[in-house]
Amino acid sequence: MNSLAIVRGDLRARLGTRKGIAVQAAFLAAVWLLGLLGTGPERGGDSPMWVASVGLLVVVVYVVTAAAGGEIAFPGEKAVLDLVASPFSAAEVAWGKALSNAAFATVCTLGAWPVLLFLQALRTGPWQESLAQAAVLLAVSWGFGGFATWLGVTVESEVSRSVLLWGGIVAFLAGAGLVGSWPWHPANAVRPLAPGWARVTCAASFVGLGVLTLWAVGRRIPRLREGVQGGS
Amino acid sequence: MSPTSGTVPTAAARSPARTVRCGLAALLAAILSLLQAWPAAGEPSSVRAALGWDGWVRFGTWNPLTVEAEVDRPVRGWLVVDIPQEFGAQRVRLRYSLDLPEGGRAIWRVPVLVVDARRPVRVAVEAEDGAEVASAEVLPQAESAVASVVGYLGQNPPSPPPEASSGGRRAVARLREEVLPETAAAYASLDLLVVEDLDERRLNDAQRHALQAWVLHGGRVVTSGWLAAGAPLSGWLSAAQHTGRVVELSSGLGSVAAGPLRELHPLPGGRPVVERSYVVAVWAPRGLGRVYAWAADPQQVPAGSPLWYLALPPTTSREGPPEPDVRPRAPVGPAAVGLGAFTVLWLVSLAVAARDPWGWLLALVVLAAGAAGMPTVAQEVRERSTALDVTWVEVLVEGARRAYAWGYAQAPYRGVYTYTLPRAVAVAASGGFSEAEVSFLDDRVVVRARQGAGERLRLYWEVEGAAGAVPAVQPRNGSVVFRGTGASQGVVFWGRRQAPLEKSQEPDEWVASRWEREDPQHPALVSLGWVYPAAATIVEDRPLVALPLADGRRGWLVVVGQLP
Secondary structure (H helix, E strand, C coil): CHHHHHHHHHHHHHHHCHHHHHHHHHHHHHHHHHHHHCCCCCECCECHHHHHHHHHHHHHHHHHHHHHHCCCCCCCCCCHHHHHCCCCCHHHHHHHHHHHHHHHHHHHHHHHHHHHHHHHHHCCCCHHHHHHHHHHHHHHHHHHHHHHHHHHHHCCCHHHHHHHHHHHHHHHHHCCCCCCCCCCCHHHHCCCCCCHHHHHHHHHHHHHHHHHHHHHHHHHHHHHHHHHHHHC | CCHHHHHHHHHHHHHHHHHHHHHHHHHHHHHHHHHHHHHHHHCCCEEEEEECECCEECCCCEEEEEEEEECCCCEEEEEEEEEEEHHHCEEEEEEEEEEECCCCEEEEEEEEECCCCCCCEEEEEEECCCCEEEEEEECCCHHHECCEEEEEECCCCCCCCCECCCCCEEEEEECCHHHCCCCHHHHHHCCEEEECCCCHHHCCHHHHHHHHHHHHCCCEEEEECCCCCCCHHHHHHCCEEEEEEEEEECCCCCCCCCEEEEEEEECCCCEEEEECCEEEEEEEEECCEEEEEECCCHHHCCCCCHHHHHHCCCCCCCCCCCCCCCCCCCCHHHHHHHHHHHHHHHHHHHHHHHHCCCHHHHHHHHHHHHHHHHHHHHHHHHHHHCCCEEEEEEEEECCEEEEEEEEEEECCCCEEEEEEECCCCEEEEEECCCEEEEEECCCCEEEEEEECCCCEEEEEEEEEEECCCCCEEEEECCEEEEECCCCCCCEEEECCEEEECEECCCCCEEEECCCEECCCCCHHHHHHHHHCCCHHHHHHHCCEEEEECCCCCCEEEEEECCCC
């Protein structure tokens, strides 16, 4: 129940506050623009839908990761470091953050899914395809969210944390062209008509990353508490 | 026992046998009548189809297709004509609505564009649910492909030159009144119709009008023999009257072989063709077409006769307008509205949900509505992104209207696109598509084409019908008077000159009198040349009024005046 309290509190801060609404508005505006970009006619091999799909991935990953890592600070939201001093157990805090990341990633993905559905329908693609793309968005953003949460409790310096977080994400996503045509890379798996196994592999990898990093968060909290008690 | 009484037991003995025989006969008769009645009641549904002119086909243009369907149960659905193109890579399905009662029978005479000689044209009766009731296939043989077709109605086949002027083979097709097309478009593959005998009672109104419209728009008919006097179509097709006298030629002329030669008396407008003081033929203009009356039977006219060269039209091919540079548009408007509406509602629902857990229900409703509405928004965007770029040429000759239209569209995305055309009699699709379904409805034609991204579809269609208010074109004292509406931008062409139409004092009357040298590249003349390659010669001897089309269509209305 304490985990759910963390989820409720985070969602209220991320969606109900003025800043939360402003962030959502900016996020949805970006999604809307990407949807319009995706209506462009197909020319040669460069499909605007592919560009729009990758753009949606980047936008969703950015918002979810920034919220999870505290890069966008919502008023009233309790970060993991704040919860260290709470009476909640380490598992409850880890579970709470995992669920709140998942809920926020779901909300952001659901905001982008109708746009994917629209772009698929525009090209007479099956609606299930948009669901598969959305699943990739959800899994990748949740995985990166977990990574950002872990960085938040591991790296003390804000600058180092930001550099590590965004450097890592940009290098990973933008490096798709450098690493070759790995089908399970998120930038490839989110493409329309990507192979199903590649999407499953991609989603499973990022769910694994999320689980791993949030487990690490759970392991890190007792040490932080020891440090807090030792310090006091 | 008296002889009489002696016969009683015999008769009594015979009576049961007779009864049995009578009974057997009655039973046999009943079985026979049942057997006779059975096929009528249980006749399976069937479709029969005949393509071309007695089997001869001109590829690359309209050919007549006659389909006869008979059904054993009530059928409401479609007659489907499946035409393969591009070596089987493309299919065009023409669909004509049908509603037949049990045991019903119907005949369709439709024009089809045949371009693939190796694959059969498939004809089927389909119920509304898509279930096939009956089907048949017509395989146009490669040997039946010819460059020119001369059809004849009668007993004696004519002998035209065996080669068309273009160098291809010419076929002679024996026709019956029943197979004559119901649209002028289907005559496109027929060069000449030789009429030796015409029973107009076997023609319906549509066939009569189609034949007349074809001639008015450039078709050519030779009449030979005694056509029924007083019959309206026969009279209209006649260029001369037979006086009833026959001259027996003992030796042949250059144009006619030895044999009987009827004496012809040209009707008003008829121009005699004379050889050695014999009137061997008479010809008369009918709109842009011509009718000929021959004094001899068709078989008397040898292949090398000048009469054939006079009657047969020059072989020309239609070009059509140059393909416009159609670029697919990204219709941002409907997409912006549709996606924007969802975005705003989703944002509001999230803000509500953050304060009140019941707000998540609202968010779910918004999400469901957004998901359900996106295909509709997408369809709207698709429809707007593929507006046909259409060029029209509408030609009006003595009240017979034919409109020709070329439409181009490039698909921005892969998928099925719908194009709505006016009520056309013939539609052809070419260019980039894999399947095109053309549904002929009562008030319009709907084309649904499956296109790949970036593929350019080319549609060509023809509209036929009687003109509502027929404008008049009359030469008067060196000027040309036009009575009609909307002629402020009109131009008159006549005898290598052209003049703009100017309003006169009379209502709805326009006069062209300020003549200047004709511009052969005038858009109206160029447009007319797409449908009549001999447009330049048409305007030499008769006035022609060209008006830009109104009602938002791009193109020209050309009103052909009569020969002065």
